[in-house]
Amino acid sequence: MDEVLVIKRFIIRKLYRQKVWMHKHTSIHNLPKGLSNELRSGKNVKKAIEELLKESILLSKPTHYGLEVSLNIEKKRDIEELIDFG
Secondary structure, X not given: OOHHHHHHHHHXXXXXXOOOEOOOOEEHHHOOOOOOHHHHOOOHHHHHHHHHHHOOOEEEEXXXXXXXXXXXXXXXXXXXXXXXXX
């Protein structure tokens, strides 16, 4: 399986479990925490996050202390299909 897809599914599952929707945010630096060292190294984490933002699955909120992200409630069906919950 493609490493970027594995990372995207990990990030979405993590945020889904923590119920990080719309107005509840987490730092973009917290997203790769919990990934294996093999997946964390390299540019694939950054690429996966950029793709999720471009697909509007993740919403970004710039703050004075860094970028915060949350899941887009309007894409809930797509998110659940991607992580095989629905």
